[in-house]
Amino acid sequence: MCRIAGIVNKQSESILADTLMMRDAMSHGGPDDAGIYHDSDNGVCLGHRRLSIIDLSDAGHQPMHDDADALTIVFNGEIYNYRELQTELKAAGFVFKTNSDTEVIIKAYRHWGDKCFSKMKGMFAIALYNKSTCELLLVRDSSGIKPLYYYLDDESLYFASEIKALKKIEKLNHESEVWKIAFLTFGFLPEPFTTLQNVVPLAKGIMLTIDVAGMRITKQEMFCYEDYSSKIEKYEDAVIALKDVLSSAVDRHMIADAPIGLFLSGGIDSSLLSLIAHNTGHKDLHTLSIVFDDAVYSEEQYQKIIAQKINSDHKSYRLTKELFTDALPDIFRAMDQPTTDGVNTYFICKFAKEAGLKAVLSGLGADELFGGYASFKREQLIRKVRKVPATLLQAAAYLPKDKQRKISFLSRKDSVGDYLFHRGYFSIRETATILNASSKYVAETLENIQLPGWVDKLQYGNKVSYLERNIYMQSQLLKDTDMMSMWHGIEVRVPFLDVELIALANNISPEIKYGNPQSKHLLIDAFKDILPEEIWNRKKQGFVFPFQKWMSAKESAFFVQAKPEMANRYSNGKINWSRYWAYMVAENYATAH
Numbered sequence: 001m002c003r004i005a006g007i008v009n010k011q012s013e014s015i016l017a018d019t020l021m022m023r024d025a026m027s028h029g030g031p032d033d034a035g036i037y038h039d040s041d042n043g044v045c046l047g048h049r050r051l052s053i054i055d056l057s058d059a060g061h062q063p064m065h066d067d068a069d070a071l072t073i074v075f076n077g078e079i080y081n082y083r084e085l086q087t088e089l090k091a092a093g094f095v096f097k098t099n100s101d102t103e104v105i106i107k108a109y110r111h112w113g114d115k116c117f118s119k120m121k122g123m124f125a126i127a128l129y130n131k132s133t134c135e136l137l138l139v140r141d142s143s144g145i146k147p148l149y150y151y152l153d154d155e156s157l158y159f160a161s162e163i164k165a166l167k168k169i170e171k172l173n174h175e176s177e178v179w180k181i182a183f184l185t186f187g188f189l190p191e192p193f194t195t196l197q198n199v200v201p202l203a204k205g206i207m208l209t210i211d212v213a214g215m216r217i218t219k220q221e222m223f224c225y226e227d228y229s230s231k232i233e234k235y236e237d238a239v240i241a242l243k244d245v246l247s248s249a250v251d252r253h254m255i256a257d258a259p260i261g262l263f264l265s266g267g268i269d270s271s272l273l274s275l276i277a278h279n280t281g282h283k284d285l286h287t288l289s290i291v292f293d294d295a296v297y298s299e300e301q302y303q304k305i306i307a308q309k310i311n312s313d314h315k316s317y318r319l320t321k322e323l324f325t326d327a328l329p330d331i332f333r334a335m336d337q338p339t340t341d342g343v344n345t346y347f348i349c350k351f352a353k354e355a356g357l358k359a360v361l362s363g364l365g366a367d368e369l370f371g372g373y374a375s376f377k378r379e380q381l382i383r384k385v386r387k388v389p390a391t392l393l394q395a396a397a398y399l400p401k402d403k404q405r406k407i408s409f410l411s412r413k414d415s416v417g418d419y420l421f422h423r424g425y426f427s428i429r430e431t432a433t434i435l436n437a438s439s440k441y442v443a444e445t446l447e448n449i450q451l452p453g454w455v456d457k458l459q460y461g462n463k464v465s466y467l468e469r470n471i472y473m474q475s476q477l478l479k480d481t482d483m484m485s486m487w488h489g490i491e492v493r494v495p496f497l498d499v500e501l502i503a504l505a506n507n508i509s510p511e512i513k514y515g516n517p518q519s520k521h522l523l524i525d526a527f528k529d530i531l532p533e534e535i536w537n538r539k540k541q542g543f544v545f546p547f548q549k550w551m552s553a554k555e556s557a558f559f560v561q562a563k564p565e566m567a568n569r570y571s572n573g574k575i576n577w578s579r580y581w582a583y584m585v586a587e588n589y590a591t592a593h
Helices: 015-024 082-091 101-119 179-186 235-253 268-279 300-310 321-334 343-354 366-370 379-385 390-398 402-412 415-423 428-435 439-446 453-457 462-487 499-507 510-514 521-526 564-571 577-592
Strands: 002-008 033-039 044-050 071-079 122-130 135-140 149-152 157-160 199-201 206-211 216-221 260-263 286-291 313-318 359-361 491-493
Touching: 002 015, 002 071, 002 122, 015 033, 015 044, 033 071, 044 071, 044 122, 071 101, 082 101, 101 122, 179 415, 179 428, 179 439, 179 462, 179 577, 235 268, 235 499, 235 510, 235 521, 260 268, 260 343, 268 300, 268 366, 268 521, 286 300, 286 343, 300 313, 313 343, 321 343, 321 462, 321 577, 343 359, 343 462, 366 462, 366 499, 366 521, 379 402, 379 415, 390 402, 390 428, 402 415, 402 428, 415 462, 428 439, 453 462, 462 491, 564 577
Parallel strands: 260 286, 260 359, 286 313, 359 491
Antiparallel strands: 002 044, 002 157, 033 044, 071 122, 122 135, 135 206, 149 157, 149 199, 206 216
């Protein structure tokens, strides 16, 4: 796990200094080592900051070169099946000097070309420069677990793992005029929005090829795991396959040469990962949890059940209002992009670092794949409401309650409208009022957010799963997890997003996955032999903090004096904490960065 940055620009006299500046703006994410590569003849510079987890020796240093020095790579992520690939490559005659997955990527590319990326099971953002052909490849994993942002014009390319690195370049540091519209509507910035003009994320599963000599660019979709062909239609087959594939995924994700642990919230997902890790032979496990004094939010009793069952080295950290308030300035600094979430990840990663860990497994992805959210129960309601004329739906923006105003999003009559009905923050009318803009301008900006037309045609449950994975998880959960974890120099791994598990889940009939009132029943049934009933036979709690109690309007003014009408609405209970928090983040993000 690392941070990468780079520039292609033949005209720049400061390319080396600029790359170093971008690289070191992300030193928190790569505290163990740093490297630089400069091809002055062709105007290419690559920078790297390292967090050492696999092959802790100096042999894992990046940028890494192949034997002939024609290929140079900077790489952020982990390839969990690198040993299997290494074995194949050795059989083909390749000799390895290191035990790192980075060298495997280089030699895999030499052997298989760009087909090598589809062989990799892991999370990655890769920049691979071929000096002999004068080509630079940028590649991002199929779930977009690792971030990669870039700016491109006729004469230059700039890329980095974080927006804060690109902000160091004067010509890139221009604020987008529309980011607040997207943020206030969604509670985060849905891809491809960022806070900077003309800076966008590389889409997941995409390979960008840059012909350095002529600055010609081609995009190629390298991976596609959106096959919903319902190949598995028998419940027993689904249970057997799920148990096998998830167990293998967890086992792969435990590979490390540095201390690794598991987040243990006490819910189904984190409990399953801990139990599976134990059952696949990983002993002396490290687990860590957050607990609260307020029993309504604390899941301590359930955390202890699992920790005792696997006899882990378990550490609980008590989070208080005082700790939260004291950390607020640092939480804002950690936000590479504005978000209404991520505070929970900030603290669990902070505590993981205090526990001496380098990497931790998270249950992210299980809810999205196996129906753990309330959104999976609302699809029939959406179908009925969608029949109402758009003008009447738009009028719902004037209703008194937050939940009622979300009905107005269904006037879009597309999948994005469905998503915003589930999870939207401020209505178009409210966003326009906050920003002193016209509702027409806000609506037109949001129309630029589109999904493929075939998403609307997906079967029951599969469409909700697609929306939760490709909007909410993609642009909020994964982004927040990466930026908050790397702020503390911690790697977070997500076994539920293993490529084999996603392919399996998508191929299971939606009636099997989502046809039971019990949320995530397929996961539960697959592991009922090891998952205690106390964990699954209770109301879903979620990893949430007591923000409503902790965030008074007065304390929120710690950052900025809120508009009186907004502060009054919050104080009088007319707006919930998450929407008020979104307003405060929108007001404060720019000044905090």
